[in-house]
Amino acid sequence: MSEVKIITANEAAAEAAALCRVQVIAAYPITPQTPVTEELAAMVERGDLKAEYLTVESEHSAMASIVGASQVGARVFTASSANGLLYMHEMLHWAAGSRLPVVLACVNRGVGAPWTILNDQQDSISQRDTGWIQLYCRNNQEVLDTIIQAYRIAEQTLIPVMVCYDGFVLSHTNMPVEVPSQDEVDRFLPPWQGQGLLESGRFVNLNPLILSEPRPDAQGNLMPGYMELRHRLHEDVLASLAVIHHTDEEFQEIFGRSWGGLVWRYRMDDAEHALVSMGSLALEATRAADSLRVQGLRTGVIGVRAYRPFPASALVQALAAVKTVTVFEKDVSYGYAGALATDLKAALFDAGVSVKFSGFVAGLGGRDVAAGQIVQAATDAILNEPRYGWVDVRGSST
Amino acid sequence: MATKAAKELPREEHILPGSRSCAACGLMLTYRHALKALYPGKVIVTVPASCMTVLHGVYPITPVKVVCINNTFAATGASASGIVAGLKATGKKGYTVVAFAGDGGTYDIGIQALSGALERGTDFIYICYDNEGYMNTGTQRSSASPAGAITTTTPILSKLQQKKDMIAIVEAHRIPYIATASPSFPLDLYDKVRTAKEIRGPRYIEAHAPCPPGWGFPNKDLIKMGKLAVETGLHVLFEIREGKFGLTSWSLKLASKGRKKTVADYVKGQTRFRKITAEQIDRLQSFADEQWNYFLERHEKGC
Numbered sequence: 038m039s040e041v042k043i044i045t046a047n048e049a050a051a052e053a054a055a056l057c058r059v060q061v062i063a064a065y066p067i068t069p070q071t072p073v074t075e076e077l078a079a080m081v082e083r084g085d086l087k088a089e090y091l092t093v094e095s096e097h098s099a100m101a102s103i104v105g106a107s108q109v110g111a112r113v114f115t116a117s118s119a120n121g122l123l124y125m126h127e128m129l130h131w132a133a134g135s136r137l138p139v140v141l142a143c144v145n146r147g148v149g150a151p152w153t154i155l156n157d158q159q160d161s162i163s164q165r166d167t168g169w170i171q172l173y174c175r176n177n178q179e180v181l182d183t184i185i186q187a188y189r190i191a192e193q194t195l196i197p198v199m200v201c202y203d204g205f206v207l208s209h210t211n212m213p214v215e216v217p218s219q220d221e222v223d224r225f226l227p228p229w230q231g232q233g234l235l236e237s238g239r240f241v242n243l244n245p246l247i248l249s250e251p252r253p254d255a256q257g258n259l260m261p262g263y264m265e266l267r268h269r270l271h272e273d274v275l276a277s278l279a280v281i282h283h284t285d286e287e288f289q290e291i292f293g294r295s296w297g298g299l300v301w302r303y304r305m306d307d308a309e310h311a312l313v314s315m316g317s318l319a320l321e322a323t324r325a326a327d328s329l330r331v332q333g334l335r336t337g338v339i340g341v342r343a344y345r346p347f348p349a350s351a352l353v354q355a356l357a358a359v360k361t362v363t364v365f366e367k368d369v370s371y372g373y374a375g376a377l378a379t380d381l382k383a384a385l386f387d388a389g390v391s392v393k394f395s396g397f398v399a400g401l402g403g404r405d406v407a408a409g410q411i412v413q414a415a416t417d418a419i420l421n422e423p424r425y426g427w428v429d430v431r432g433s434s435t
Numbered sequence: 436m437a438t439k440a441a442k443e444l445p446r447e448e449h450i451l452p453g454s455r456s457c458a459a460c461g462l463m464l465t466y467r468h469a470l471k472a473l474y475p476g477k478v479i480v481t482v483p484a485s486c487m488t489v490l491h492g493v494y495p496i497t498p499v500k501v502v503c504i505n506n507t508f509a510a511t512g513a514s515a516s517g518i519v520a521g522l523k524a525t526g527k528k529g530y531t532v533v534a535f536a537g538d539g540g541t542y543d544i545g546i547q548a549l550s551g552a553l554e555r556g557t558d559f560i561y562i563c564y565d566n567e568g569y570m571n572t573g574t575q576r577s578s579a580s581p582a583g584a585i586t587t588t589t590p591i592l593s594k595l596q597q598k599k600d601m602i603a604i605v606e607a608h609r610i611p612y613i614a615t616a617s618p619s620f621p622l623d624l625y626d627k628v629r630t631a632k633e634i635r636g637p638r639y640i641e642a643h644a645p646c647p648p649g650w651g652f653p654n655k656d657l658i659k660m661g662k663l664a665v666e667t668g669l670h671v672l673f674e675i676r677e678g679k680f681g682l683t684s685w686s687l688k689l690a691s692k693g694r695k696k697t698v699a700d701y702v703k704g705q706t707r708f709r710k711i712t713a714e715q716i717d718r719l720q721s722f723a724d725e726q727w728n729y730f731l732e733r734h735e736k737g738c
């Protein structure tokens with residue numbers, strides 16, 4: 038039977054990894070991820086979780102070692118944040134290029150310099166182009182459920198999955214979380230058998246030097262070149278849209294909870310104005326939408342759960358009928374705009390959807406974003422000229 | 436039991452024709468004899484970006500009969516830790532995990548991951564093939580390059596610093612087995628890998644791997660260069676088992692007979708030392724003398 042516990046998102050992540058019967062964990066401490074690794078270490082030392090726990094000397098080694106463990110068939114887990122995630126960057130590419138079902142919990146934190154330990158999403162957004170699936174969570178229950186879903190998605194697609202949730206806002210905040218029973222999780226997530234690297238008994242040279250062009254093997258079969266492998270990864274990440282969607286449906290059948298698959302909607306049925314966001318900021322936007330409706334602006338919220346692959350069709354469909362779209366996000370691509378705004382605007386343009394479009398950068402380095410600030414920025418964007426802007430930059434005209 | 440003659444070595448070759456390594460590659464010869472020692476058995480080799488990557492060929496063809504996992508330059512030790520943990524967690528028994536990295540991947544970019552794996556007590560063999568520079572990218576200076584060597588990043592003044600003391604760094608981790616080897620002494624190399632295979636915990640072997648294109652000597656002199664390095668005391672052959680130190684092979688003979696060759700004999704056959712000054716040769720000779728005397732003293736004390 039499931040059990041309701043009052044826990045933080047970090048504890049929920051550790052519970053989820055244990056319920057997924059992860060076999061090798063490697064992690065290096067960084068605030069605000071640290072409690073995930075401490076909790077898992079305690080589970081392993083107590084004997085509650087039968088796993089190998091590697092206390093590595095860096096995040097690069099954390100990812101390198103779970104890549105090695107995954108290559109020989111183990112189900113693996115790690116977690117990181119901010120500069121730790123950036124230190125892994127090379128290995129994130131390597132994990133995706135190796136087509137390994139690695140799952141990482143990213144506890145979102147702003148990136149130095151200068152140092153901040155508080156939340157924004159610059160860290161995971163900076164890993165956008167590594168070939169990983171990225172899922173963003175809005176509360177602690179979704180963190181637990183999404184990590185369980187992540188293993189099914191990763192093992193089905195052979196694409197690593199990053200489960201992102203906001204540092205401190207979720208990671209250190211207690212909420213009631215329904216923790217499913219081991220039996221339920223086992224029914225949803227069968228044991229991982231690996232890719233049979235060793236079982237085949239063959240000699241292999243894994244991830245070798247490869248030319249751009251296809252080349253015949255010793256038997257004369259034409260094998261893909263570098264470019265074909267990159268194309269295959271791209272196509273498979275795109276195709277994982279359906280897997281993410283279906284996995285959430287199948288999850289609902291067993292656990293009775295759905296998180297919307299790729300995107301979730303709040304009061305969108307009659308909405309003329311849409312606020313679009315990711316993670317806990319999207320949840321705050323629902324309160325702003327309620328207020329905007331009181332002001333007479335029929336507003337709804339689209340929460341982007343899957344950021345990579347980018348659910349362009351689902352978003353276009355969800356936004357086809359609105360007059361304005363306003364994005365709020367905790368990241369920026371310096372010299373242009375927020376990443377989500379850029380991607381969403383391109384998707385709408387491609388689909389010929391013409392809306393008044395604004396994008397706001399908010400809440401960097403833990404700056405609190407109150408619903409009232411979202412209301413203020415959204416009202417301005419809805420009623421006045423569309424623009425890219427920043428919320429609550431003090432001592433400046435924005 | 437020490438192997439006495441080449442005919443006692445296993446005849447089976449694990450590197451087949453078609454390797455992409457250069458002619459007369461010291462690494463190739465090291466790898467060849469190491470694989471003879473590792474087999475029969477279940478072997479997984481983990482390799483960073485290096486000459487070894489090239490040796491293993493271009494996809495989808497490889498000339499090496501082994502399970503090889505390529506990884507990133509800095510990751511070798513961590514990769515080995517992960518493979519060992521993964522095997523244990525999934526109940527796959529009886530594997531020997533061997534990391535094979537060059538001096539750049541060991542002394543420089545890989546030193547952190549190596550230190551981590553040694554400190555954690557990962558049950559694996561780490562073999563550093565030391566060709567004294569970034570040879571795969573075209574002979575750039577590494578911290579293993581000898582003083583006085585011209586490299587493409589020390590093109591005019593030559594390398595000004597002496598070689599890093601990697602053995603001391605490894606030894607500070609108090610691991611059960613450390614050895615040095617040379618492809619010019621294949622029986623000694625073979626025996627050390629055999630010995631390492633039977634020990635549990637982290638094991639480190641450093642093989643001095645002469646590189647004709649990087650060092651600038653004719654292919655035919657590969658064995659000679661490796662021998663000269665040992666005869667001069669620039670590379671000393673020994674084993675440290677559970678803290679017990681002993682010279683081996685040719686270095687053991689030199690312990691009683693004394694060294695007859697000088698650093699000057701060694702450098703004159705290599706174009707990388709073409710600009711070495713008399714003063715630099717003296718300093719390199721002092722480096723070799725100090726190193727030799729240090730190891731000789733340890734040999735006499737046995738620890």
